[in-house]
Amino acid sequence: MKIIIVGGGAAGFFAAIHAASKGREVFILEKSPKLLSKVKISGGGRCNVTHRLMPNSQLVKNYPRGEKFLKKAFTHFSIPDTWTWFESRGVKLKTESDGRVFPQSDSSQSIIDALMKASEDAGVKIKTRQAVESIKEENGKYILSVSGSEITADKLIIASGGSPSSSGYSFFIKAKS
Structure with missing residues (x-):
């Protein structure tokens, strides 16, 4: 079973680690070049x-x-x-x-290191600079248009966090059309 998690923050990592520990193939897709960026700054850098x-x-x-x-x-x-x-x-x-x-x-780096190590140990595959442009469902599979190519998954977890504007959720709007 292939699971794709959209979002490379704490929730995405935690979901990925848990899913991969059950023997599933798990990918985290993060649109930015940085992972766990809010963890890094939370609590004044202490998390x-x-x-x-x-x-x-x-x-x-x-x-x-x-x-x-x-x-x-x-x-x-x-x-x-x-x-x-x-x-x-x-x-x-x-x-x-x-x-x-x-x-x-x-130091928030302690938390970041623990999440990164646990994801690595669980076999989670992480891809940065992967913007999800649209999501559609066909025959029980999810098809994501990601940075110009298509990726298929059996299960999908959206852990994209907050967004300053509705544009952060544009793939949902496209998924309905």
Whole structure:
């Protein structure tokens, strides 16, 4: 099974690592030349990884519009799972007085290195400068027009993050026509 993930940020990497660990062929397509760029600058360059340990029932109260969805999601992967995932990859974490959790190194590079190494170990194939121009579905397959060529996938994960304008989602509009 071939899975394509659109977006080379933290969510894209995490999805790719998880999917590839199940023995699937996984590709990350990132339109820019840089990977994990928001991770690099988050938390003032230290990368705020998660929040202090708390029960899921308390955690979801911080997200009133997404509480129901997140309650279910956090049963699959919660704050303790985040701690375990990073620390099992050599990234020690610390909790600050305001509850934010950072790598003990105080460097986002620790998080970037862990994600890059885990993706490499899982066999994820990464392609930068790959802008998705359109997506269509035919016979249960996804066909992506990417930087002038076509790529086919069995499954597709969109992890493109926020965009300052609707143009960041133009491939969705083209996919409907």
